[in-house]
Amino acid sequence: MMYPTLAFMGIGVQELLIIGVIAVLLFGTRLPSIARSFGQSVVEFKKGMREIEEDVTSEPKDTNDKTDKSDKA
Numbered sequence: 344m345m346y347p348t349l350a351f352m353g354i355g356v357q358e359l360l361i362i363g364v365i366a367v368l369l370f371g372t373r374l375p376s377i378a379r380s381f382g383q384s385v386v387e388f389k390k391g392m393r394e395i396e397e398d399v400t401s402e403p404k405d406t407n408d409k410t411d412k413s414d415k416a
Contacts, residue, residue: 370377 367374
């Protein structure tokens with residue numbers, strides 16, 4: 344039985360379990376620190392995307408606020 348959320352490229356529950364076992368065998372005690380680093384990277388990426396989205400949706404700042412007084416004579 345294939346779950347729709349796990350149907351990415353035909354990966355099922357058994358395949359995910361095998362991948363998990365291989366990851367534990369390869370990385371062992373480093374796996375929690377790798378997962379923590381990955382999580383921090385995802386958080387930073389989302390924060391960056393949110394900042395870019397805010398910059399795009401906010402009104403542009405007017406850089407020509409100064410008036411040239413020499414023209415008004």
